[in-house]
Amino acid sequence: MIQTEPQPKKKRRNMQPEHKLQSELVKKFSEKYPERRGELFATFQETSSQGQGGVMLSLGLVSGVSDLLLVNNGELTGIEVKYPQSKHNTQHIIRQALWLLKVPKTGYFCDSMEIFFKIVNGGKGIDPRKVLNYCNSCGKNTITWDSELFF
Numbered sequence: 625m626i627q628t629e630p631q632p633k634k635k636r637r638n639m640q641p642e643h644k645l646q647s648e649l650v651k652k653f654s655e656k657y658p659e660r661r662g663e664l665f666a667t668f669q670e671t672s673s674q675g676q677g678g679v680m681l682s683l684g685l686v687s688g689v690s691d692l693l694l695v696n697n698g699e700l701t702g703i704e705v706k707y708p709q710s711k712h713n714t715q716h717i718i719r720q721a722l723w724l725l726k727v728p729k730t731g732y733f734c735d736s737m738e739i740f741f742k743i744v745n746g747g748k749g750i751d752p753r754k755v756l757n758y759c760n761s762c763g764k765n766t767i768t769w770d771s772e773l774f775f
Contacts, residue, residue: 688719702731721756
């Protein structure tokens with residue numbers, strides 16, 4: 625009989641706070657609006673390596689596309705999820721704000737369940753114009769996400 629060594633258990637990666645928030649938003653949306661299944665979906669923009677990033681770019685990945693897309697009465701709303709007090713590359717935030725302003729009918733940044741459901745119900749989230757203005761004037765390579773900076 626051939627004996628093999630047991631495979632080591634794969635370490636589970638802890639979910640990043642931003643991913644956890646996004647997961648909670650999607651779950652609550654599904655619970656609250658089961659009839660709207662398919663109207664909220666993720667775009668999965670992050671890659672694990674440069675090689676994977678190259679493949680994804682060749683398949684149509686676009687930098688700056690929002691984390692979530694919501695279909696409301698046939699119109700697309702982009703929702704970029706940010707976790708409060710998380711650090712971000714300023715240029716990446718600028719690309720995200722520009723995409724939110726250019727592509728969907730409406731688009732917002734969101735850092736809480738309350739703001740998410742305002743957006744879902746036709747209200748406004750964190751204005752990408754204000755985020756863009758802040759990022760363009762702050763003179764920093766990285767910013768700490770604080771929605772108070774954009775009101």
